[in-house]
Amino acid sequence: MSDARLVIDCLGKRCPIPVIALAKRIRDVEPGEVVRVLADDPAAANDIPAWCRMKAQEYLGSPAADAYDVRRLS
């Protein structure tokens, strides 16, 4: 978990809550830094990459089960 600047724990929360939390808190890191979202709703695996595409942020992949890394670009 060392490369993420911020970890957002949304375990047990249903979509769209993990995506809402990501959108709100990505401003807490600087452009270029990485946010990790922990989410176990099955829709997160689809919707976090989709959010990155719609909002022009970089989806880095899932380093572990129920974990998704996003780099803030703008």
Next chain:
Amino acid sequence: MENTAVPAGAAAYLDAATAAPLHPVAREALLAALADGWADPARLYSAGRRAQQLREAAQAAFAEALSVRQDEVSLWPSGTAAAQAAVLGGLAGRARRGDTLVHSAIEHSAVLHAARRAKAHEVGVDRLGRLDLAAWDRAVSAPGVALAGLISASHEVGTVQPVAAAAACCAEAGVPLFVDAAQSVGHVDVPPGWSLLSASAHKWGGPPGVGVLVVRKGVRWISPYPQDDLYRPGVTGALDLPAVVAAAASLRAVLGEARVEAVRLSALVERVRERVAATVPDVEIAGDPVERLPHLVTFSCLYVDGEALLHALDRRGFAVSSGSSCTASTLRPSHVLEAMGVLSHGNVRVSLHRGTTEADIDRFLAVLPGIVEEIRKEAGV
């Protein structure tokens, strides 16, 4: 006394892709057949012969509507039953040649559940929901393929699939192609080249509980079910003949008006695509904007709970469906939206029918932005 307490104008039913309202011709034919076609068509007395005449006339009407031979048509208790009979019977008929079913990632779940009875090879789609034809060609050409299955057009996002090109790949490989045409029949033509095809009456305005299966001559199909004394392809036991008669009569009527309706509904869908994109921030319109069904449109609203959106629309009198996980019995997002990689939460599918008016769509478009904004505000976005 009639209840007129609908808050936002008249109610608008916008979920025809689940079940279209009964066509007036279907209603008429159903009532007539209930009076006249209740007897067992296998019996030899006059009431039975009358039922048999109705059955044969219905069969002939289906054959004519689908441009196939009468003995290629069989009738099933639902579109799901017909699709599953196509898959299981098609696999059984080719068991000596292989045991693999090649299918797209966006098939109806009825087909995917049947696919679990075989070795399945799934072929992906692109962001617009279009079949990856190169991957399809490779998959059907591999050894051990018994059957291929392709939906004619996506029931969730409306993208029309390249059936003719997919059928050409199958023909080259000597593999029969099953086309699930439930969303196309009654709306748009399905290109030829397939070996098996299924359709569902309540998607075109017929009554629920009638599925149609076509197995072309020369295609080996073995019933996956025990047969009855009549050795006819189809479900065993009594057929719901009045419903079948109504389904056949309404298909003929629907096809008669299909071209005009497709133009009218397609323009309304275009309006939804344009206005939703223009008036709702952070929305993703799914599916191919051009190669699409005339009557169906799907979009996803960022940060919106699909279930909350469905209920809020229902309170305003609009019936729509959703592919969001929170609205699914499985609590998983739609496999179609996942296969396309488009946003799955805040998802709404709007599907139109012959009773849908311009005013219905304009009312829907007028209330939607406020509803989405309200849900987002409540979520603290």
